[in-house]
Amino acid sequence: MKVKVILPITSDIFNEEVLQEFSFYASAGTEMSMTNLSTGPASIESEYDEALCLADFLKKAIEAEKEGYDAIISDCFADPGVKAAREVLDIPVIGPGESAMLYASSLASSFSVVTVLPNVISMIRNVSKLAGLDSKLASVRYVSIPVLEVQDKERLVDALYSEMIKAIEEDQAHALVLGCTGFLGVASELQERLNASGYDVPVIDPAFASLQMAESLVTMKVKQSRLTYMTPPSKVRI
Amino acid sequence: MKVKVILPITSDIFNEEVLQEFSFYASAGTEMSMTNLSTGPASIESEYDEALCLADFLKKAIEAEKEGYDAIISDCFADPGVKAAREVLDIPVIGPGESAMLYASSLASSFSVVTVLPNVISMIRNVSKLAGLDSKLASVRYVSIPVLEVQDKERLVDALYSEMIKAIEEDQAHALVLGCTGFLGVASELQERLNASGYDVPVIDPAFASLQMAESLVTMKVKQSRLTYMTPPSKVRI
Amino acid sequence: MKVKVILPITSDIFNEEVLQEFSFYASAGTEMSMTNLSTGPASIESEYDEALCLADFLKKAIEAEKEGYDAIISDCFADPGVKAAREVLDIPVIGPGESAMLYASSLASSFSVVTVLPNVISMIRNVSKLAGLDSKLASVRYVSIPVLEVQDKERLVDALYSEMIKAIEEDQAHALVLGCTGFLGVASELQERLNASGYDVPVIDPAFASLQMAESLVTMKVKQSRLTYMTPPSKVRI
Amino acid sequence: MKVKVILPITSDIFNEEVLQEFSFYASAGTEMSMTNLSTGPASIESEYDEALCLADFLKKAIEAEKEGYDAIISDCFADPGVKAAREVLDIPVIGPGESAMLYASSLASSFSVVTVLPNVISMIRNVSKLAGLDSKLASVRYVSIPVLEVQDKERLVDALYSEMIKAIEEDQAHALVLGCTGFLGVASELQERLNASGYDVPVIDPAFASLQMAESLVTMKVKQSRLTYMTPPSKVRI
Amino acid sequence: MKVKVILPITSDIFNEEVLQEFSFYASAGTEMSMTNLSTGPASIESEYDEALCLADFLKKAIEAEKEGYDAIISDCFADPGVKAAREVLDIPVIGPGESAMLYASSLASSFSVVTVLPNVISMIRNVSKLAGLDSKLASVRYVSIPVLEVQDKERLVDALYSEMIKAIEEDQAHALVLGCTGFLGVASELQERLNASGYDVPVIDPAFASLQMAESLVTMKVKQSRLTYMTPPSKVRI
């Protein structure tokens, strides 16, 4: 199968690593491709950024379906454009935030999300509410590192580890979800550090989760329900 | 006070009536102004349409604040762009869907929304979930009339009345909410027809509700919380 | 329009200030009137007090409708008698507690109430449950000042400010609601002090909120649903 | 132990039967006593009636504690005055509505209440919400017989049976609760008729349930929590 | 009536005390009998233990009904086998966990459970969720004492008292539930110590609660609904 990852930002600093990581995660028969946006915000750290990425994201999602892709991933934890794209596409459209929360909720009675900045807490809570999983969300914590600075992995891992320990000890989180798809390649190290501290808990990488969800849905030959995501009526759109 | 209504669609067929209605509803000291969009969908009947209206809506909302308006109304029942605009503006930003549901929930133990097409049911349910009011939402019904055809008032009122009776008798709705801001000038007639049928229930017009909410918030000198709607970090947005 | 404020207590120490405040808040075309009770508790700080105020409150509410008032406000945060009065009156009956929570919930993803004494915490939680807004109520805090001592404004504002800061920092409140209608004339000062501390959050005054709600409902020509608040059957009541 | 039943209405037509039934239900060591009110409504069929019964109910409840009773039952399905009396008394105060719903919820995954008139549906839903049991409440149905006419047992049982069948078949109720404490002596006949129709489901009599709850709490030597039901502060109450 | 207590563990160290306590609690006309298991775990401190006790518990429950008992109590706070036994028996089957939570929820707006080990927290939360009472569960705390060591009463009471104070002061619990049926004979001492500390709150003993529930259901002549707990189809079971 062919899966298209659309990174819904105009910064291209993640491009190489994103393609590398997804390719590494992918099953033998899965061919990965990725693109970032031509217009929109450099990164997504607010509802405002999310709003500004949608037009180009949707354009690229529609193109990807025409090019024969079997599934689309909107590669941001806030799942931008996923609902809209599900209406206009006949292939599965996957959000990393929802996917990660679903896997986490199957592994533990509660989970916390650790994200970049306080600005996106309400957005992440809203994703959990619309997914019907807010009763399992113990807390949303943040590392105070902007999206475009998460590539300093050492600083990032230390900050994430510290918030994860607080999520477990203060918020009763039983599983952890990385709350930004830019937190690449750190999940297993964090899981090991938590294990070493006596906490044998799963750490979910949302990018990895979104790819697993994409592969599973394509394999099961199912996609979004047309009763929830109806085809938009034709009209002028300028 | 000065209130700006932004009709987040590119069709201009409602412009005159919208300004007329809002001006008629407005308090003595309130000055109304309205605009529709330069780019975006002709009407909003899907998540896809909502996504496409956001960029220009936000541009016009930012302009309106600069021009000295005291509050902004995003004049569509799906409340497009309200959360994003609340982040970037320092004046209240009002959504008719949420406003109408809040007034309805204060008048009855349950309410139904009657809207245009089945396509928007999930969007309206999501508005109620994020407003925390889904436990009061008895049902979402629709009249099967597209937004751009709602100006045939006779057909519209008959269809709305018929669905409202079903909402009361089959879904246990105790109040009714008009689920499209294009349903202008029909609330009082519907309330009278329902009264005549023995149902003394309130019918909430979302445009009117949004204006009342705007005036109340400005009068009380409060606006959206900066802890829920934080100012977006500066960055390149192209 | 004419709005009647019924202060459901027998102490008259608030009378003058209440009328002054409501008159100051009221729109140009709104005529305010107020009365306190002839029989009942000196103040309301328990379910017991609330029970004892109802008979005279309802009598005065019925009189007010006969005298031509367009709306009634039961001027206590616990909204005493509001449901019963809605059954027997054909004009809107407003509760400050519910009104304040509705406005707060439209401005933030969560809010805290700061009230007088721990005795009324359960009552306030119950108001939020019946309004369907308990999922947004972060906490109920109190200043340990009885109702009849809230007129020492300096002490009151200091105590409220201190609890509001805790509500924000410990309970994740994003908006604040004053939990007693005797907390008159302090909302804007508190909002300024919170702003000065770096918290740009709305502070809702329940008396002001109830008046805005009353004016809005009268303006929209809607009142409580007769399906939720049916007219009581005739019978002997002695 | 000594249990006092206070029938919170001024009509005395139920007095004899109420005392008889409670005495029949009571355990060997339980001594029953009952009284109705001197002032208040003839029956309770609205929030308004409930409000008007409270002052005399509370007076009689306080007297009963002074006379040495071990528990009080407020003998109406809407549980009038129970919260207020719990604040001022140091003996358990029991509501038949809440008690019946608690037993029903332990016997089935859902239950319906069948009551007198549509007027009290919202009151009963509110009792279930404050008891935290609304997720188990399948429906509230009614027989359209006023409280003071329920003594025609044949008509009553037929009407209740008919609504119970609908509650099972249309609303997925798995247990039934009689929604008026005036529905005396009919539970077992209804349970038998339902059994004969193939529905082996429990029918809960709220008066009987309230007595069981009273005896259980007194036997376990527990009463209402003083943290939920704090003692009202002293003050003038006229 | 005759009530059978089945202690669903193979250790017999509690047998004597359990029979003694239940006999002490029982009403005049109630005859108590108890048995522990022949096969299964020594104690129940995990889902795994619960799974292993079920076969013999169900066998002994079926025998008890044949021997003429009127009700069965599964004497462990996790209510093992209660749902299964309700399907195959025509007499009430009672779980101490659910019973204790129901009584606690009628006495306070929130309650905490204090149990043996962290291992059973999720099990207890699940009991509250299926009982529909999770919105009232403030917290589950534990004393870090295994089931088979709870007979050192002094150590036990000190540890329970300490966690109960934390439940009240940190978790806003208004009532306390003992979270293990092995915590015998300590409820009243704990209630007194809490009273002496200024907390007049009920402490519910789950064994006592289960007996009250059993006696009440038998007295009211009701049992589990056959619509929730249908009779299992006949089949080979080896």
Add this chain to the structure above:
Amino acid sequence: MKVKVILPITSDIFNEEVLQEFSFYASAGTEMSMTNLSTGPASIESEYDEALCLADFLKKAIEAEKEGYDAIISDCFADPGVKAAREVLDIPVIGPGESAMLYASSLASSFSVVTVLPNVISMIRNVSKLAGLDSKLASVRYVSIPVLEVQDKERLVDALYSEMIKAIEEDQAHALVLGCTGFLGVASELQERLNASGYDVPVIDPAFASLQMAESLVTMKVKQSRLTYMTPPSKVRI
């Protein structure tokens, strides 16, 4: 990877088809193995059956981990023994019911389950409650065909199709979940028939869903949280 399917029943009539189906579904690198039970019920159609399968299921699950399997599937829609096995194993343990509901909830705003008999409705509702997904469960319907008769595929598909149409049209289901792991090889035909009737909705096969979940968790190198599923203390278990 090696995945072990444990069919928790003693009937072996499904063995061949189960292995065939799972092998057909499995990814290239996944090796499937299956076993049914030596002791327990012939099929699972009640809480009672579920209780009786647990001891042997857990024994076989422990053996499978020792034999080097990477994940276990408890092949019944009620997810028997999953929680207990998660405590004692260090590899993922998967339940088809929870897995199917998670995938369904990601594809639609609501879903219905269609199962074998009314006996298991409450069990399935409980699975959804503990998974936190009950707000998305539109209904549980059944075909009135016992587990051991589902191999008449034509009759089965007709009955399932008929209930699925009702779930969509009467219960507002937007996705469908097959509510028995014995419903093998019928999902795609049902999805096609629904499509042909104008309903483009996903049909989730729980066996297929459980395998996808198993493969995803093993690939992501995560398993159940040890904070939710703690290792049971050592003790005598006979």
